[in-house]
Amino acid sequence: MEKRTVNPWKWQNERSYSQAVEVKNVQSTLYCSGQAAIAPDGTSSNKDMKSQLEQAIANLEEVITTAGYKCSGIVRLNIYTTSTEELWPHFPILQEWIGRHKIQQAVTMLEVKGLFETLKVELEATVVK
Template identity: 75%
Template sequence: MEKTIINPWQWQDKRSYVQAVEVKHVESTLYISGQTAINPDGISSNEDMKSQLIQALQNLEQVISEAGYECKDIVRLNIYTTSTAELWPHFDIFQDWIAKHDIKQSLTLLEVKSLFETLKVELEATVVK
């Protein structure tokens, strides 16, 4: 697989994403459903944004790993949240996770009216190898 990062500017670097990722010679692609703070028994979290973000990242990482992929090969990540105001104070958790895995992904962040049950944040990813 060959990945090329396209960044006409530098300002996005501080926000932990890239403007575009071109991928050539892909062996396979994994499209991951939105991962949230749902525990192994299928119970939605009613914890705060920070706790839910941490659990959603852990769940995303588990799905990627069990599928035989690596987090560093995420090329697209969408974040859905019920409150960007609640998410911003904890955005460093997301940025640290991105840096830990050396991920260079395109990114969209959307504030939505609601998510499933009591959930506050959802992460949807595309991973290649």
């Protein structure tokens, strides 16, 4: 697989994403459903944003590795949240995870009116290898 990031500017680097990601010679692609703070028994979290973000990241990583992929293969990450204002102070948690796995991804963050049950943040990814 060949991956090339396209960044006409530098400001996105501080936000841990790329303006575009081109991939060629892909062996396979994994489209992950939105992962949120849901326990293995299917119970939705009613904890704070920080705890839910940490659980959503852990769940996304679990899905990716169970499928036989690596987090470094994430090329697209969509973030859905019920409050960008509440999420933003905890964004370094996501940035540290991105840095640890050397992920280079295009990203979109959307504030939505609501998510399933008591959920506050959901992460949706496209992964290649």
